[in-house]
Amino acid sequence: MPTTTLGVHSKHLHRSIENAMMKLRLASFAFLVFTFSAFGCGDKATLVGELDAAIDISTADLASAEDLVADLHAADAGVVIDTSADATPLVDSAPPNYVNLPLKNFVVDSLLAPTSTQSAAAYGVDLDGDGTIDNALGEILVGVGAIAGSTSEIQDTLDETVNLGNTLLLLRLHATDFQTDPNAIGLYWPAKTQTCCTKTGFYLNLTDCIAEAKTKCFNGSHAFTPATTTPTLLQGELTAGTFDLATPRLQFHLELTYAGTLDFDLLNARIQGTIDSNNIVNGRIVGAIPESHVARVASMLLTNLYQSNNFISNQLGTMFDTNNDGVISQLEITSNGLAKALLNPDVDLDNDGKNELSFGVGFTAVGAQIP
Numbered sequence: 001m002p003t004t005t006l007g008v009h010s011k012h013l014h015r016s017i018e019n020a021m022m023k024l025r026l027a028s029f030a031f032l033v034f035t036f037s038a039f040g041c042g043d044k045a046t047l048v049g050e051l052d053a054a055i056d057i058s059t060a061d062l063a064s065a066e067d068l069v070a071d072l073h074a075a076d077a078g079v080v081i082d083t084s085a086d087a088t089p090l091v092d093s094a095p096p097n098y099v100n101l102p103l104k105n106f107v108v109d110s111l112l113a114p115t116s117t118q119s120a121a122a123y124g125v126d127l128d129g130d131g132t133i134d135n136a137l138g139e140i141l142v143g144v145g146a147i148a149g150s151t152s153e154i155q156d157t158l159d160e161t162v163n164l165g166n167t168l169l170l171l172r173l174h175a176t177d178f179q180t181d182p183n184a185i186g187l188y189w190p191a192k193t194q195t196c197c198t199k200t201g202f203y204l205n206l207t208d209c210i211a212e213a214k215t216k217c218f219n220g221s222h223a224f225t226p227a228t229t230t231p232t233l234l235q236g237e238l239t240a241g242t243f244d245l246a247t248p249r250l251q252f253h254l255e256l257t258y259a260g261t262l263d264f265d266l267l268n269a270r271i272q273g274t275i276d277s278n279n280i281v282n283g284r285i286v287g288a289i290p291e292s293h294v295a296r297v298a299s300m301l302l303t304n305l306y307q308s309n310n311f312i313s314n315q316l317g318t319m320f321d322t323n324n325d326g327v328i329s330q331l332e333i334t335s336n337g338l339a340k341a342l343l344n345p346d347v348d349l350d351n352d353g354k355n356e357l358s359f360g361v362g363f364t365a366v367g368a369q370i371p
């Protein structure tokens with residue numbers, strides 16, 4: 001992002017802004033360290049001391065970054081919310097003939113980014129069955145938000161793309177009984193984009209946009225057209241209105257307002273939620289991102305935040321855009337000590353000896369028509 005142009009008398013002003021921003025970054029980073037170390041087993045005072053000793057967040061800081069990652073992982077291990085409910089749902093080898101079963105159609109009307117270690121855990125599941133919740137990318141997003149001084153920008157990015165009608169995700173549930181069915185089926189598609197909110201631009205009022213989209217697209221009976229001819233089939237179960245559906249591979253789809261289309265695979269994907277009349281509440285979409293997709297996912301998410309010209313833009317630029325071209329490239333991610341250390345794939349779900357990066361987001365959905 002271009003920095004603000006300052007006038008001829010601006011040297012002192014510029015210096016004091018830089019100082020203020022540095023203080024803000026350090027305060028945020030200290031907050032991040034405090035937040036994670038509070039949940040981990042690391043020595044908080046030692047960790048903060050190390051960071052004070054090597055204070056700029058650059059490749060020179062790799063030692064500190066590694067400590068931080070060790071602490072993040074310790075923090076992850078500390079979040080044990082797992083129950084047997086997280087065991088992979090029973091997936092029949094051959095799907096039943098579901099076409100004539102009763103169905104309910106839904107469109108995702110909100111995607112929910114983790115804003116705290118607790119919500120990262122709430123939006124994750126135990127993907128590898130070791131008894132702890134896995135949502136490494138969720139925790140990284142919380143960390144990036146904390147470093148940059150705000151976590152609401154990531155949520156705003158998701159609210160914007162969903163309510164503009166750019167990211168529309170469809171889910172059809174088939175079951176004999178929408179309270180309880182041990183052999184429930186789900187079909188998932190991204191939908192073709194629609195204009196759900198007519199407001200655009202940097203000064204888009206998200207509250208107005210959400211209200212308009214609620215009337216126009218998320219009114220419970222609006223029609224959507226799948227963007228792919230074949231849906232992804234998910235199999236699982238429904239218990240007391242709560243479903244847990246699994247598929248070996250799901251393509252997650254996000255139309256980012258500034259960085260463009262982001263498609264990436266989620267291995268061992270799960271879609272879970274509770275049916276509440278014609279809505280889905282407490283939903284989560286989880287899975288593991290293959291290592292080969294990780295740098296691209298991080299590059300596009302960060303570039304979108306960076307280009308959205310919001311509160312954290314300047315700080316992301318300072319941290320990651322080393323060639324100052326307005327884009328946070330994959331190379332800038334993979335050559336950044338902190339990013340490289342943070343984006344550390346954590347689960348090996350296909351047992352190929354290489355880890356994938358766990359990820360989970362929350363969602364809600366409302367009724368929809370799908371032809």
Ligand SMILES: [Ca+2]
Pocket residue numbers: 125126127128129130131132133134
């Ligand atoms: Ca786990």
Ligand SMILES: [Ca+2]
Pocket residue numbers: 320321322323324325326327328329332
């Ligand atoms: Ca760049």
Ligand SMILES: [Ca+2]
Pocket residue numbers: 347348349350351352353354355356
């Ligand atoms: Ca693997």
